[in-house]
Amino acid sequence: MSIPSNDKPETGAFFGRDRTWHSPALTPGYKTSVLRAPQRALLSLDGTLSETTGPVFGHGMIGEQDNDLIHNFAKPGESAIGERIVVHGRVLDERGKPVRGALLEFWQANAGGRYRHKKETYLAALDLNFGGCGRAICDDDGHYAFRTVRPGAYPWPNGVNDWRPAHIHFSVFGHGFAQRLITQMYFEGDPMIWKCPIVNTIPDKAAIEQLIAPLDWNNTIPMDARAYRFDIILRGRRSTLFENRLEGN
Amino acid sequence: MLRSTDILKETPSQTAGPYVHIGLMPNSCGIDGVYAGDLGSALVNEKTLGDRITVSGRIFDGADTPVRDAIVEIWQADSAGLYNSPSERRGTADPNFTGWGRSATAAEDGVFRFETIKPGRVPFKDGRMMAPHITLWIVARGINIGLHTRLYFPEEAEANAADPVLLRIEHRARVETMIASRNGNDYTFDIHLQGMSETVFLDI
Numbered sequence: 001m002s003i004p005s006n007d008k009p010e011t012g013a014f015f016g017r018d019r020t021w022h023s024p025a026l027t028p029g030y031k032t033s034v035l036r037a038p039q040r041a042l043l044s045l046d047g048t049l050s051e052t053t054g055p056v057f058g059h060g061m062i063g064e065q066d067n068d069l070i071h072n073f074a075k076p077g078e079s080a081i082g083e084r085i086v087v088h089g090r091v092l093d094e095r096g097k098p099v100r101g102a103l104l105e106f107w108q109a110n111a112g113g114r115y116r117h118k119k120e121t122y123l124a125a126l127d128l129n130f131g132g133c134g135r136a137i138c139d140d141d142g143h144y145a146f147r148t149v150r151p152g153a154y155p156w157p158n159g160v161n162d163w164r165p166a167h168i169h170f171s172v173f174g175h176g177f178a179q180r181l182i183t184q185m186y187f188e189g190d191p192m193i194w195k196c197p198i199v200n201t202i203p204d205k206a207a208i209e210q211l212i213a214p215l216d217w218n219n220t221i222p223m224d225a226r227a228y229r230f231d232i233i234l235r236g237r238r239s240t241l242f243e244n245r246l247e248g249n
Numbered sequence: 250m251l252r253s254t255d256i257l258k259e260t261p262s263q264t265a266g267p268y269v270h271i272g273l274m275p276n277s278c279g280i281d282g283v284y285a286g287d288l289g290s291a292l293v294n295e296k297t298l299g300d301r302i303t304v305s306g307r308i309f310d311g312a313d314t315p316v317r318d319a320i321v322e323i324w325q326a327d328s329a330g331l332y333n334s335p336s337e338r339r340g341t342a343d344p345n346f347t348g349w350g351r352s353a354t355a356a357e358d359g360v361f362r363f364e365t366i367k368p369g370r371v372p373f374k375d376g377r378m379m380a381p382h383i384t385l386w387i388v389a390r391g392i393n394i395g396l397h398t399r400l401y402f403p404e405e406a407e408a409n410a411a412d413p414v415l416l417r418i419e420h421r422a423r424v425e426t427m428i429a430s431r432n433g434n435d436y437t438f439d440i441h442l443q444g445m446s447e448t449v450f451l452d453i
Contacts, residue, residue, distance in 0.1 A: 009335035013374075015256065017452065022262050023393035030264070032391030035311035036442050040423075042452035045414060049371050050384050050399075051453045053334035054324065055349035063284065072283050094256040105288075107272025115268045117278055118356075119318075131280045132271050169265070169272055175336060177324045178453045180395060182388050184263040198264060201393050207261045233260045 012238035013047035014178045015094060023201035030197045031158055051178035052237070057103040059137050066135045069108070069148035073131030080130035082111025082149025084225035087185070087213065090142040091172065094236030098142025102234070103173040105135045106146065113152030113166075122154050147225065150187070158197055165192035165199070174234040185230045188214045262394035269320050269388060274353055289322065289351025292365045296345040299328025299366030303435045304400065307359045308387060311443035315359025319389035322351045323363055323400075325382070330369030354389075367402065373413040380408035380415070387440065397451040400438045401428045414451075423449050 025037035045051070065072040070080045091102040109115045109132065112124035116132050136144040151166050167184045174180075186193050193199055193212065202208050210233075219227035270278040274287040293301070304323070308316040326332050331342035333349075342348065352361040370378045383400040401409050409415055409428065418424050426448045429436040440448045 009338075011336050011338055014453075018259065019394075019452070021258055025393060027393060030391070030393070033264075033393060034391075035314075036316065036389065036391035037393075038396065038447060038450050039443050040447050040449075042450050043414075043417060044452040045417070046374065047453055048373055048379065048414075049332060049337070050324070050326075050379070050382065051397075053332035053336045055333065055347060056335060057288075061288075066284070073280065092257065094259060096257055105272050107268065115271060116280055117268045117271055119267060131275065131283050133275045133280060133283055135284075169263075169269070171265075171272060175334075177384060177386070178397075180322070180386050181260065181262060182265045182269075182395060183260055184266075202261050202263075207258070210258065210260055211263070233257045235259055236256055 010175065010237055011052060013052055014176060014235045014237045016044075017235065021204060021207050023203070027201035030201050033201070047176070047178055047237075052176045054173065054175055054177040054179065056101065057137060057173065062135065062137055067144075067146035069130070069132065069134045069146065072134060074129035078129050080110065080149050081127050082130075084147070085150050086145060086147050086219065086221065086225050086227040087168065087230055088143065088145035088216075088219065088227065089213075089229050089231040091138050091144065091174070091232045091234060092142055093174070093179075093234050097236070098138070098140065099174050099234055100138055100140045100142060101175075102138040102142065102144075103135065104138070104144050104232075105133070105171040106168050107133045108148065108151040108168045109154055111149045111152050113154030124152065124154065153192055162197055163192055163195070165190045165196050170230075170232065172232055172234060176237065179234045181232075181234060183232070184211060186212045187228060188212055264390060264393055265320065265388040267318055267390045269318070269390075270353055273320055273351060277353055287351070289349055292347050292350040292363065294345050297366055298343050298345070301364070301434060302367050303362060303364050304383065304429070304438055305360055305362040305435070306429075306438040306440060307361070308354060308389070308440045309442065313444070315354070316389055316442070317354055317356050317359040319354045319361070319387055319392075320351060321354065321361045322349065322386045323365070324349050324384045324386070325365065326368040326371050328366050328369050330371045332371070370408070375413070377411070377413050378408070380405050380412040382412075382414075385438075385440075397453050398440065398448050399427055399451065400436070402436070403428050403431050418449055423447075
């Protein structure tokens with residue numbers, strides 16, 4: 001279903017980012033940030049064409065199994081090991097408008113908490129049938145869905161005994177380069193969320209809760225997979241009423 | 250009671266983490282066969298208009314050590330100053346130029362690299378022309394929210410001096426952090442996350 005008012009590409013500048021809602025750059029509890037956090041104030045800039053435009057990714061670039069992590073790395077006839085889940089949701093902007101055509105890329109550890117990566121040293125086993133990456137493009141309503149196995153929690157070198165709660169990484173392209181976002185999704189009911197130094201870089205509990213996907217019982221596939229719902233909000237933009245037209249948009 | 254004009258809240262950013270290559274450049278880290286190729290690995294083809302250039306550089310942390318697990322994305326106009334985007338309403342960009350590229354910093358030496366073209370000029374909001382520039386977005390382990398900056402070109406001294414964004418930098422010595430160095434058609438743009446030469450990052 002298309003929304004006529006959304007047919008014409010929008011050109012307005014994005015609302016200023018509420019940086020109190022995000023993690024600050026320097027978060028000593030997450031040690032790697034200490035030497036990688038810029039220390040000077042950012043230069044604030046109302047969006048120009050360089051920020052309000054962005055690349056487009058067509059549905060044609062998506063392969064049939066790109067959104068099926070259970071099978072997209074598996075040998076023919078085999079599948080990844082783990083709890084089968086569907087993750088789905090909508091990508092909206094801050095005004096509640098669906099972001100049609102948004103490209104999502106996701107990556108995760110396998111069911112045992114092991115990533116397929118040369119730098120990974122955790123002793124948990126690799127799954128020969130699990131690569132750990134997938135992607136999807138939102139439909140006209142902003143919906144996306146993919147199938148995967150629930151990732152395991154894993155330990156990481158930060159504190160002596162720090163563990164990452166089960167999570168899936170998301171990279172999102174909206175319509176403008178200033179909307180570019182990378183984040184992580186967590187699972188409802190996981191007590192480890194609140195112990196995680198990376199989660200706790202986010203100052204506001206309500207903001208953290210925005211990253212926790214609830215179990216979506218009604219979209220569970222009987223005898224197959226449970227569903228989790230993860231909606232993503234990208235920045236909205238000024239686009240209506242009396243736009244400043246000095247540049248002639 | 251006043252009606253609220255609140256908007257939804259943006260989903261909070263989280264670090265890309267150490268394994269971002271799995272998600273964004275799987276073929277580059279040994280996960281073959283899921284995608285035909287890695288997105289953003291080529292901006293140009295043989296028909297792309299404009300002057301061919303390379304842009305490479307490293308990202309240095311606060312201990313002056315190259316960051317070897319970052320991903321850099323660039324976004325730029327074509328040689329005529331048009332963006333290959335539906336939100337570009339001034340004309341149609343070169344169909345043989347995507348304008349968008351993605352590169353990992355190499356595990357060995359931390360170098361990122363793009364083969365692209367020199368962009369044309371794009372107007373600022375008030376109609377003044379901005380100097381030619383490339384927008385960069387940097388994510389990595391230890392970076393909680395992606396960092397935006399711009400690369401400007403050293404041979405454009407006059408345009409740079411009148412650029413509405415560069416003009417807004419209060420500490421003039423910091424302007425240099427956004428200007429690449431040049432050797433023929435090869436540009437080097439090193440990024441410093443901290444320290445005396447910290448790159449100017451943008452809140453856009």
